[in-house]
Amino acid sequence: MYKKALYLLAGDKSLVIEFGNTISKEINLKIRNMILALERANLPGILELVPTYRSILLIYDPLVWIYPSLISSLKKIETELTSLELPKPRVNLIPVVYGGEYGPDLPFVCEHNGLTQEEVIKIHTGTDYLIYMLGFTPGFTYLGGMDERIATPRLKTPRVKIPAGSVGIAGSQTGIYPIDSPGGWQLIGRTPVKLFDPYREKPVLLSAGDYVRFYEITPQEYEEIAKKAEAGNYQVETREYSVGEVAGE
Amino acid sequence: MSFIKVIKPGFFTTIQDRGRYGFQKWGIPVAGAMDEYALRLANLLVGNNQEEGCLEITLLGPTLQFNMEGLIALTGADLGAKLNGTDCPLYEAIWVKKGDILEFTGVKSGCRAYLAVSGGFDIPEVLGSKSTYVRGKFGGFKGRPLQAGDQIPVAGPSGSWEKLRGLQIPVEFRTGFTNQINLRVVLGPQSDSFTKSGIDTFLNSTYKVTNEADRMGYRLEGPKIEHKSGADIISDGIPLGAVQVPGHGFPIVMMADRQTTGGYTKIATVITPDLNKLAQAKPGDSISFQAVSLEKAHQIYREYEGQIKKLKEYLENTKNTVKSTKKAMILRINNKEYYVEIEEV
Numbered sequence: 061m062y063k064k065a066l067y068l069l070a071g072d073k074s075l076v077i078e079f080g081n082t083i084s085k086e087i088n089l090k091i092r093n094m095i096l097a098l099e100r101a102n103l104p105g106i107l108e109l110v111p112t113y114r115s116i117l118l119i120y121d122p123l124v125w126i127y128p129s130l131i132s133s134l135k136k137i138e139t140e141l142t143s144l145e146l147p148k149p150r151v152n153l154i155p156v157v158y159g160g161e162y163g164p165d166l167p168f169v170c171e172h173n174g175l176t177q178e179e180v181i182k183i184h185t186g187t188d189y190l191i192y193m194l195g196f197t198p199g200f201t202y203l204g205g206m207d208e209r210i211a212t213p214r215l216k217t218p219r220v221k222i223p224a225g226s227v228g229i230a231g232s233q234t235g236i237y238p239i240d241s242p243g244g245w246q247l248i249g250r251t252p253v254k255l256f257d258p259y260r261e262k263p264v265l266l267s268a269g270d271y272v273r274f275y276e277i278t279p280q281e282y283e284e285i286a287k288k289a290e291a292g293n294y295q296v297e298t299r300e301y302s303v304g305e306v307a308g309e
Numbered sequence: 310m311s312f313i314k315v316i317k318p319g320f321f322t323t324i325q326d327r328g329r330y331g332f333q334k335w336g337i338p339v340a341g342a343m344d345e346y347a348l349r350l351a352n353l354l355v356g357n358n359q360e361e362g363c364l365e366i367t368l369l370g371p372t373l374q375f376n377m378e379g380l381i382a383l384t385g386a387d388l389g390a391k392l393n394g395t396d397c398p399l400y401e402a403i404w405v406k407k408g409d410i411l412e413f414t415g416v417k418s419g420c421r422a423y424l425a426v427s428g429g430f431d432i433p434e435v436l437g438s439k440s441t442y443v444r445g446k447f448g449g450f451k452g453r454p455l456q457a458g459d460q461i462p463v464a465g466p467s468g469s470w471e472k473l474r475g476l477q478i479p480v481e482f483r484t485g486f487t488n489q490i491n492l493r494v495v496l497g498p499q500s501d502s503f504t505k506s507g508i509d510t511f512l513n514s515t516y517k518v519t520n521e522a523d524r525m526g527y528r529l530e531g532p533k534i535e536h537k538s539g540a541d542i543i544s545d546g547i548p549l550g551a552v553q554v555p556g557h558g559f560p561i562v563m564m565a566d567r568q569t570t571g572g573y574t575k576i577a578t579v580i581t582p583d584l585n586k587l588a589q590a591k592p593g594d595s596i597s598f599q600a601v602s603l604e605k606a607h608q609i610y611r612e613y614e615g616q617i618k619k620l621k622e623y624l625e626n627t628k629n630t631v632k633s634t635k636k637a638m639i640l641r642i643n644n645k646e647y648y649v650e651i652e653e654v
Binding site: 068069070071072073074076078081082083107108109110111112113114115116117119122123127193194195196197198199200202238239241258259263264268 | 330331332333334335336337338435436444445446447448494495496497498499543544545546547548549550551568569570571575578579580581603604606607609610611614
């Protein structure tokens with residue numbers, strides 16, 4: 061983490077506040093603090109804040125702000141940043157059917173790492189994954205903390221269409237596809253939970269700063285949950301995060 | 310119900326407004342009009358607020374039948390519009406009647422035209438916007454480009470729209486088109502990932518728009534831009550107009566439907582008013598980049614907004630003087646035809 065954030069130019073309406081050049085829990089916490097402080101400060105002419113791994117993209121109205129005074133206002137907020145009472149992180153329990161048609165690449169992940177299917181599933185479900193950021197496509201979470209024992213390179217030829225809900229591995233990352241999209245991740249399972257629904261009151265289910273824990277379900281349970289989710293009657297189980305309950309960052 | 314019927318869909322026509330802001334933190338792209346200047350002008354002509362959704366018509370336009378009476382306006386690219394078979398003027402508030410047919414005969418200049426209707430389209434907002442995000446299948450009309458047989462509901466005119474009939478945008482406010490486009494940029498946020506020679510190449514070369522140029526981004530080809538040590542960064546936010554340079558060394562200008570975050574170095578960001586020029590560029594057009602300071606960029610931006618404000622005031626003042634009593638006729642005197650306009654005094 062840098063001693064002081066860098067303020068980088070990003071055109072006539074945006075700037076980047078960069079806190080470091082690595083992926084770390086510490087930097088991510090700093091960003092969440094800064095976002096909260098900016099929201100509380102409620103400065104005029106700030107149109108949008110986009111938090112990412114190590115920086116914030118801030119979009120402002122240049123008719124409201126002269127750049128030097130914007131920067132000094134932001135730096136003041138940064139300097140006065142103490143650890144604010146961030147909301148306690150929650151763990152979202154995400155049901156997944158592993159293998160078979162739901163996760164066609166599970167055999168390859170096993171073979172690549174010399175593990176049985178049961179072992180891969182045990183490792184994948186045995187971690188609380190920190191949601192560092194959302195981005196790329198609506199509702200896509202960048203998760204941290206996957207066990208290196210199940211790390212697997214991407215497919216050489218990406219698939220044209222991956223169904224929404226697919227759970228995959230790419231290198232030492234794991235993630236869920238929120239909408240049907242092309243992609244090169246190794247698919248190990250699928251969740252019936254709808255991570256993104258633009259017509260729902262809360263369109264995106266998961267928030268940065270919270271955690272994801274996967275648990276295994278049967279195809280029959282998948283169908284039951286899918287039906288409920290389709291009707292808008294399925295609530296993902298969440299609980300307060302406690303360090304050391306399972307592995308994880 | 311007032312609606313516009315789609316007889317032929319054209320190449321790619323979607324409803325766009327000024328974009329869906331506030332949800333990039335969830336990975337939801339902004340979308341919105343590619344040429345926001347043309348969108349705002351079209352809306353002003355028909356008495357809408359500048360943010361209202363319009364049809365964004367790309368290259369080969371649709372054939373539309375109006376099942377309504379009201380005002381429409383076309384701005385942006387000249388795609389050969391004809392209303393009931395005769396040339397349809399651009400940058401003018403035009404009265405259409407039930408059964409009128411608007412068609413497009415082919416690109417004359419530019420790439421994207423905007424069609425505004427008085428009152429706007431009567432479609433639900435999704436996450437605060439009428440913009441279509443096609444990849445996410447939501448927003449606009451059923452989350453997709455128009456198809457034959459669609460009936461797009463029109464909210465119906467409001468206020469003093471009738472006085473706007475015949476109103477025109479003065480020539481100096483209209484967009485001119487060229488195949489050689491100069492884009493002004495502010496260097497950063499990752500310009501320090503490039504060698505001095507890489508920056509020089511970027512600013513002193515001419516690039517060509519490739520066939521991979523759409524609402525998500527414009528891929529350009531030309532001299533390779535040299536990185537210092539690599540093109541990959543830890544994924545961060547992508548502002549509108551960011552010029553990404555991946556490992557292959559060719560620039561990609563990120564446009565309305567861009568993904569919210571990405572892991573490639575961004576050498577510069579195109580200034581807002583110049584993005585409208587790029588939105589009108591077609592494959593094969595030449596692009597060059599010119600660096601300006603942020604102070605200069607802000608000055609240009611204020612002038613740009615000032616220009617739109619001035620135009621709005623002009624239209625407000627002019628609409629009351631436009632005579633709707635004007636009549637035109639053809640007189641034949643001694644076997645010669647004369648086109649005559651008369652109006653009440």
